Amino acid sequence: MxxxxxxxxxxxxxxxxxxxxxxxxxxxxxxxxxxxxxxxxxxxxxxxxxxxxxxxxxxxxxxxxxxxxxxxxxxxxxxxxxxxxxxxxxxxxxxxxxxxxxxxxxxxxxxxxxxxxxxxxITNQHLPNFHYIKEHLDQLGDIKIVECNYSQYSSRYDNFKQGIIAPAFNPEMGGGALRDLNIYNIHLVVGLFGKPETATYLPNMERGVDTSGVLVMDYGNFKCVCIGAKDCSAEIKSTIQGNKGSIAVNGAPNGLPSVSLMLNGKDKETHDFNGGKHRMxxxxxxxxxxxxxxxxxxxxxxxxxxxxxxxxxxxxxxxx
Missing domain, CATH: 3.40.50.720 (NAD(P)-binding Rossmann-like Domain)
Incomplete structure (x- = not known):
């Protein structure tokens, strides 16, 4: 190449x-x-x-x-x-x-x-930790709830509030939380479960751009919430919950730094198969x-x- x-x-x-x-x-x-x-x-x-x-x-x-x-x-x-x-x-x-x-x-x-x-x-589709999640989904039984949160306060948000608009906050340039951070959540979920039946986005809008928002995806037999924010912060984590156990991604969905499997009645197992390589x-x-x-x-x-x-x-x- x-x-x-x-x-x-x-x-x-x-x-x-x-x-x-x-x-x-x-x-x-x-x-x-x-x-x-x-x-x-x-x-x-x-x-x-x-x-x-x-x-x-x-x-x-x-x-x-x-x-x-x-x-x-x-x-x-x-x-x-x-x-x-x-x-x-x-x-x-x-x-x-x-x-x-x-x-x-x-x-x-x-x-x-x-x-x-x-x-x-799109990094997460190729990471060994992603393949581990996919291979262990059936151990969770019937999936009930999926929640992904990629929220980190942007270093450019303070300038944005003052009217200094970087591309990541410019709606005319495709900026906003949905296509910047939340897109990794969407890729993770669609990579595991395919396209949902419906999707509804509930954004927090400032100056015409979504600085944060919640995407609700309905898969019929289970529901998924994807949160992406550039105007506030929280623990960055994703969880997949089934009636027999859960899998958690400990960290950002673009790198999937480690994954934890917790089956009902068993101790939690945490793994990192990415091998310390750069996510790309x-x-x-x-x-x-x-x-x-x-x-x-x-x-x-x-x-x-x-x-x-x-x-x-x-x-x-x-x-x-």
């Missing part, structure tokens, strides 16, 4: 050292705005990227790029992914894939037509394996999961 990274923000800075640990991935280019070109050049020099530019067409025309990683603000995901696919490049896109399900469906159609891989960079390493290893092996079935499975998540966002949250 010859990978171009779009953006110079925190997520790109995080993933660059991770990519160096994965055989088969070569980071070759980075895109920035003209204002951030010096940052791009510094990152290119540090990590051995041959091209740092603010001209996207230069990246799309390069024969040193076969895959594009979209690490840009949410509202840019669709346009930049679409242009990459139309240029014949595979696409790995940060969460949320797009702002609307219809946009993702359009990307899927282009990727299928051009026989290109289209993948969402397993997902990019999976992407490299998929592309190297041309594993179309696995790519389709992951894409169907992403489509289900986008459909949840469209159920009753289209105004957010």
């Amino acid at each position: 010859k990978l171009a990274l779009l953006g110079t923000g925190m997520i790109v800075k995080e993933v660059l050292p991770v990519l160096q640990k994965i055989d088969g991935i070569e980071a070759t280019a980075i895109l920035s705005t003209p204002r951030s070109i010096e940052t791009a050049r510094e990152l290119a020099a540090t990590y051995g990227l041959g091209l740092a530019t603010s001209d996207y067409e230069e990246i799309l025309a390069s024969n040193q790029v076969d895959t594009v990683y979209v690490g840009l603000p949410n509202h840019l995901h669709y346009d930049y992914a679409k242009r990459a696919l139309e240029a014949g490049k595979h696409v790995i896109c940060e969460k949320p894939f797009t702002l609307r399900a219809a946009e993702l469906e359009n990307l899927v159609a282009i990727a299928e037509q051009r026989q290109l891989f289209l993948l969402e960079a 390493q397993d997902e990019f290893q999976a992407f490299q394996d998929i592309m190297a092996k041309q594993d179309l079935a696995r790519a389709k499975e992951l894409l169907e999961h992403s489509q289900a998540v986008m459909q949840v966002l469209d159920m009753d949250v289209s105004s957010v």
